[in-house]
Amino acid sequence: MSLLETLNADMKTAMKAKDKPTLSVVRMLKSAVMNEQINLGHDLTPEDELSVLSRELKQRKDSMAEFDKGGREDLVASTSAEIKVVEKYMPAQLSEEDVKKIVQETVTEVGAQSMADFGKVMGAVMPKLKGQADGKIVNQSVKQLLQ
Structure with missing residues (x-):
């Protein structure tokens, strides 16, 4: 199952569960994957999908660091929740x-x-x-x- 298919299935699940935060992140990921697919002009390889996920994860981690510096605990909490959703699609991290x-x-x-x-x-x-x-x-x- 490709990442796009997984994201579509998870999007449906989040909609049925009325889980708006997860739904929002899954939609952003799906959008990023589809934009990358359009830019490259072909279906994404697993390496391309991993690049998109890594980029999205890095953006959120950078944002969280900035929010933390600025003392915006509300945004730190929501970004942390987004990171957990993105990490679900990433391969296991090495120690x-x-x-x-x-x-x-x-x-x-x-x-x-x-x-x-x-x-x-x-x-x-x-x-x-x-x-x-x-x-x-x-x-x-x-x-x-x-x-």
Whole structure:
């Protein structure tokens, strides 16, 4: 079942349950997926779907951080609820230890020695971890290993 089919089914379920917050998020996700499909001009691959979901999740996390800085607890709570709905469609996230192992393997593969090789390592490791780990965690792991 494609992401679009899953979103349609979940949208119907949310409508029947009169769950407006979930319905709103599912509609936004469906809209983002359909817009991406139109932009690319073909059906989305699982990688494309993952990119859309990752982008939507990142936007919400960034918004939540800004709302938190601004002291807008009401918006933090609603954005947190949206994040939970988006995460339902994401693949399982790797633990920090697993991320560090993969980063270590990649550092060895690329032959990185210092921080000068940071970009090379990030370029090699991010496709491996796409959608499975937060970029900030990956970034920190690479910096720790290259210092």
